[in-house]
Amino acid sequence: LAKTTQPISMDSYEGQEVNITCSHNNIATNDYITWYQQFPSQGPRFIIQGYKTKVTNEVASLFIPADRKSSTLSLPRVSLSDTAVYYCLVGDSSASKIIFGSGTRLSIRP
Amino acid sequence: NAGVTQTPKFQVLKTGQSMTLQCAQDMNHEYMSWYRQDPGMGLRLIHYSVGAGITDQGEVPNGYNVSRSTTEDFPLRLLSAAPSQTSVYFCASSSTGLDYEQYFGPGTRLTVT
Numbered sequence: 001l002a003k004t005t006q007p008i009s010m011d012s013y014e015g016q017e018v019n020i021t022c023s024h025n026n027i028a029t030n031d032y033i034t035w036y037q038q039f040p041s042q043g044p045r046f047i048i049q050g051y052k053t054k055v056t057n058e059v060a061s062l063f064i065p066a067d068r069k070s071s072t073l074s075l076p077r078v079s080l081s082d083t084a085v086y087y088c089l090v091g092d093s094s095a096s097k098i099i100f101g102s103g104t105r106l107s108i109r110p
Numbered sequence: 111n112a113g114v115t116q117t118p119k120f121q122v123l124k125t126g127q128s129m130t131l132q133c134a135q136d137m138n139h140e141y142m143s144w145y146r147q148d149p150g151m152g153l154r155l156i157h158y159s160v161g162a163g164i165t166d167q168g169e170v171p172n173g174y175n176v177s178r179s180t181t182e183d184f185p186l187r188l189l190s191a192a193p194s195q196t197s198v199y200f201c202a203s204s205s206t207g208l209d210y211e212q213y214f215g216p217g218t219r220l221t222v223t
Contacts, residue, residue, distance in 0.1 A: 031209075032209055032210070034209065034210070034211075041217070042214075042216065042217070043114075043200045043202070043214025043215055043216060043217055044153065044200075044212075044214050045214070046211040046212065046213075049210065049211065087152060087153075089209075091208070091209040098155055098168075098208045098209060099152070099154075099155075099169070100145075100152030100153040100154070101152045102150075102151060102152050103152055
């Protein structure tokens with residue numbers, strides 16, 4: 001069962017690039033890496049997903065090294081509205097292997 | 111599209127009472143799931159469904175029942191509420207699987223006294 005480890009919290013300032021790293025040493029061959037964002041009193045929102053190398057969309061980039069034992073979510077030029085909890089998940093099509101973990105609480109300051 | 115909707119938003123139950131949390135989606139997604147989130151914790155999977163008529167257990171299924179009679183609806187039943195079931199409950203749906211992009215509802219905050 002692939003478990004993820006993330007920093008409990010991070011602080012940054014508006015306009016900075018923020019990188020959140022997730023460790024998943026037991027990731028299986030078929031597992032994808034998925035990141036979600038959650039604001040207080042809301043359900044999580046999908047940010048990005050990848051399998052290997054680099055994936056980029058309009059809000060974030062995901063960097064995955066060749067051994068896939070970790071991944072880094074990169075948020076360019078953060079704003080106050082990026083203050084949220086960020087969850088890294090790994091899993092395959094077997095739903096019982098989907099585990100959210102405790103996430104990283106990101107706080108952005110002016 | 112309304113996306114994923116959940117009712118009620120808030121509910122208070124007494125120990126031993128039963129109730130059903132409603133979840134509906136209008137995106138024609140095959141996959142639906144229920145999670146609970148305790149204070150300061152991540153989400154834990156309770157039950158999920160890969161299509162109408164098919165359900166299975168997740169990580170923490172005890173004390174909960176589900177059924178999936180239609181693609182749109184996936185109700186969660188609490189059989190005999192216990193204080194340990196005080197939590198926020200989220201329903202989610204996906205077109206491709208729980209390991210792919212899931213769309214979450216706004217949640218139901220349940221308190222059991």
